[in-house]
Amino acid sequence: MTFDAAIAANRFGLGARPGELSAIGQDARDWLARQVEGPRPTPEAVRGLPSSAKMFATFVKGQQARREQRQDEAAIAQNAVQNIRKQLVPLYLDQIVARYATATRSEESFRERLVHFWTNHFAISADKPQVLALAGTLENEVIRPALAGSFADLLLAVEAHPAMILYLDNQASIGPNSQLAMKAQRRARGRKLDINENLAREILELHTLGVSGYTQTDVTTFAQVLTGWSVGGGRGPLAQGEPGKFVFRELAHEPGAKTVLGKRYTDDGIGQARAVLHDLARHPSTATHIATKLVRHFVADEPPADAVARVAQAFIASAGDLPSVHRSLIDLRESWQPTPAKFKTPHEYVVSVFRAVNFVPGKPQQVAAPFELLGQRPYSPGSPAGWPDTAAQWDGPDALLKRIEWASQVGERIGVRVNPLYLADQSLGAALTEHTRTAVARSADTSQGLTLLLSSPEFLRR
Numbered sequence: 001m002t003f004d005a006a007i008a009a010n011r012f013g014l015g016a017r018p019g020e021l022s023a024i025g026q027d028a029r030d031w032l033a034r035q036v037e038g039p040r041p042t043p044e045a046v047r048g049l050p051s052s053a054k055m056f057a058t059f060v061k062g063q064q065a066r067r068e069q070r071q072d073e074a075a076i077a078q079n080a081v082q083n084i085r086k087q088l089v090p091l092y093l094d095q096i097v098a099r100y101a102t103a104t105r106s107e108e109s110f111r112e113r114l115v116h117f118w119t120n121h122f123a124i125s126a127d128k129p130q131v132l133a134l135a136g137t138l139e140n141e142v143i144r145p146a147l148a149g150s151f152a153d154l155l156l157a158v159e160a161h162p163a164m165i166l167y168l169d170n171q172a173s174i175g176p177n178s179q180l181a182m183k184a185q186r187r188a189r190g191r192k193l194d195i196n197e198n199l200a201r202e203i204l205e206l207h208t209l210g211v212s213g214y215t216q217t218d219v220t221t222f223a224q225v226l227t228g229w230s231v232g233g234g235r236g237p238l239a240q241g242e243p244g245k246f247v248f249r250e251l252a253h254e255p256g257a258k259t260v261l262g263k264r265y266t267d268d269g270i271g272q273a274r275a276v277l278h279d280l281a282r283h284p285s286t287a288t289h290i291a292t293k294l295v296r297h298f299v300a301d302e303p304p305a306d307a308v309a310r311v312a313q314a315f316i317a318s319a320g321d322l323p324s325v326h327r328s329l330i331d332l333r334e335s336w337q338p339t340p341a342k343f344k345t346p347h348e349y350v351v352s353v354f355r356a357v358n359f360v361p362g363k364p365q366q367v368a369a370p371f372e373l374l375g376q377r378p379y380s381p382g383s384p385a386g387w388p389d390t391a392a393q394w395d396g397p398d399a400l401l402k403r404i405e406w407a408s409q410v411g412e413r414i415g416v417r418v419n420p421l422y423l424a425d426q427s428l429g430a431a432l433t434e435h436t437r438t439a440v441a442r443s444a445d446t447s448q449g450l451t452l453l454l455s456s457p458e459f460l461r462r
Contacts, residue, residue: 231245
């Protein structure tokens with residue numbers, strides 16, 4: 001087992017499963033490169049999940065029941081809210097189980113890590129009721145199939161997905177001079193409807209350009225361009241399109257040509273926003289922003305400038321071809337430094353434990369529990385910026401203590417069924433230090449040995 005094999009499995013991948021380091025063999029780079037090429041079938045665990053449209057229909061049905069009870073007592077209305085959650089939470093948990101069963105069993109964990117990276121880049125949160133049942137659908141319906149294509153195609157698909165539109169409230173964004181607003185003004189004695197800037201702002205700041213390179217005027221104008229991007233269903237004049245699927249509502253679209261980042265875009269309905277998104281996807285600032293995040297994720301919390309420049313150049317030269325961009329990460333010499341520079345997030349840590357012991361809990365709540373315990377509830381980042389990706393956010397004393405406590409629980413539960421020294425070799429390979437090997441070998445029993453392995457410095461980092 002070479003050191004490169006350990007880096008490929010643990011730094012690029014989600015952690016080594018028993019036998020994986022031997023399977024990687026001498027050519028770790030080739031093992032990784034094969035994972036970024038071409039499309040893949042939908043993973044078996046994901047295949048049986050309901051579509052986002054079906055998930056959204058469940059939410060709408062619950063909302064309708066709640067509206068019917070608004071005239072009743074407050075306690076009854078509160079029960080209606082609780083009933084909605086009772087229907088949606090099992091759907092949310094099913095997506096968690098499918099995600100982590102796939103991550104644990106996957107033989108292409110670099111590809112799976114890329115799925116998780118892009119899901120976090122285009123973050124939505126299940127903390128918002130409208131998105132609770134849709135939490136994993138953006139990942140499964142858009143991110144997974146898009147890895148073989150371009151960033152432009154990925155961007156267009158993400159921003160049109162119901163989960164993103166609902167999370168950032170674009171379905172409520174109405175052009176003030178749109179046909180719908182004009183009708184509303186006449187009915188409501190001059191009351192104006194207006195745009196919502198959430199989606200426009202996050203596309204510019206988080207999804208494409210980064211924090212600079214645009215003005216507030218660009219945000220406002222782009223938000224006008226995005227008016228009409230909505231979700232099918234609705235009532236009255238908004239009753240249009242298939243419920244739970246993307247729909248462009250011409251009635252809500254702010255008319256007229258718009259200028260974004262100095263370029264004028266004619267008003268051709270849905271095509272106006274698509275043209276802006278296409279240009280944003282190929283902007284040099286987008287290349288640098290994406291490259292910085294990728295290098296921070298795979299190399300170091302403080303991304304080396306030279307590495308960022310090389311990945312950005314791969315992005316520009318390939319017009320955002322994702323396999324080309326992902327291959328450029330493999331080619332970075334900084335990616336293969338033997339000292340682990342990244343402290344695992346709770347998400348990464350739990351998945352690597354699941355993979356090392358080759359075990360996923362059988363009940364949905366048991367799958368979700370360790371992520372919540374360690375502070376990274378699945379599909380629930382605190383903001384559209386996604387989960388933080390640096391050690392400063394995760395390596396505090398209390399957070400480390402919680403990891404050790406959970407590692408102890410794992411050791412007590414399954415330690416009697418495993419050989420911790422064997423798992424140490426299988427999960428860490430050449431990265432296993434003599435100090436940790438000795439500690440595991442001298443442990444009082446196998447449960448303690450497994451706890452020591454999972455709490456070791458080399459297992460906590462990648």
